[in-house]
Amino acid sequence: MSEGLTGRRVVVVGAGSRTGRLLAHAASAAGAELVLAGPDPRKLEWTAGELAGPSTVVPVDLADEASIEALAARAGRVDHLVSTAAMPANGPLEELELADIRRAFDAKVIGPMLLAKHLAGQFAEDGSLTFFSGVAAWRPAPARTVMATTNGALAFLVQALAVELAPVRVNAVSPGIVDSGSWDGLGAGKEDFLKGVATRNPARRVGTPEDLVKAVLYAIDSPYVTGTVLHVDGGGRLV
Template identity: 80%
Template sequence: MTAAAMTAAPTTPALTDPTPVPESALEGRRLVVVGAGSHTGRLLARAASRAGAGLVLAGPDPRKLEWTAGELTGPAEVVPVDLADESTIAELARRTGPFDHLVSTAAMPANGPLAELDRAAVQRAFDAKVVGPLLLAKHLAGQAAEGGSFTFFSGVAAWRPAPARTVMATTNGALAFLVQALAVEIAPVRVNAVSPGIVDTGSWDGLGADKDAFLRAVAERNPARRVGTPDDLVQAVFFALANPYVTGTVLHVDGGGRLV
């Protein structure tokens, strides 16, 4: 090898800079939020509205939906829907028309000891987490724009089952598999799930004076050494909506809580 060859710069393939990510992937988009009257649904709707999206707010309680709508900076339409009633899902599809993304935060826990479970409560839990998402895809997939997506909410209980949480673990786990099946069934529409761990959205406020101690204990055992914040969930959802190469995936937003 000559001295010139030894000092020459190595030959490497030319690199192409990635396409810049737009400042707001939701600017001018139409977003359907099912469960927009819940803690997480409200927070997500508010963030999406600030990012420039037009919203369709869906859920079983019109009063809560109107409350959410009143907090938004941009346009929003309120559409009552009951995920246990297919006719209301069909009506949601009719009133929504073309849209870009749908996010469902819907949940109806049926917690309690196995011997005390009520069949009707179990059915409602499956309607919210499994049957409802299936029917949302059935009625709305054909209206999703190019690059559109569905994002559902699973939960850490599927990976960390506990006594008296059997139904919660099962519905969240079923949803994780449903996401994979739908990603194939309704492609190229993308389908993903976000799986939160313990997140301080306000849903733990019912613990009263015990809340701080509970969250502190969670943080101490989580590999991330913290509990989740609403912004953690919002950023995960926005990632699922914006990344065109992510589908059939569960995004675990749990600080590693499912691992310990």
């Protein structure tokens, strides 16, 4: 990886999240120049302050095309882009609010499409875009209709973009249950929940943010992989 990213420019959308920060650390340690993007400038500055190499902070709102266009202008030449963005809209169908549904699609489908639209002409020929889908697309569940739909739409979007943007590569990482902090709201029930997931998963464990970063780096560094969803779910979609 160090040779593959030395002197390359990597845009990380969602660099204020735990997974986004870890990815930024890994890319920076491998010699990349980072463009850190996301909705919260304070978290982006926090990430930037932790990196050994150069970085630029650019706030972006994936629901605002002008904001994405401004990111493209600031980013300049790009080698790789990764977006970890997600805005879940979970709950029973009859309780869903239209505004929440639209935000979920902005983060997972419309935003990625607009990122491709405004940045496509700035990628190196051996560049790539990597987005985050999710296991819910393959294992839908009650109260997860929006999550399943947006993640599934993204899986098909990367195929279409891989054809349209060729030779620039486009892939997705699809996490399963990952202990990234998103389950902390379960309180005392978190440990039992994660143990139950590990018991059912063929891999007999839950995921970590480090697992996701490894998958992203594989997608970035693999010149013959495009239009592909990398399932990082411990086999959870199968059971």
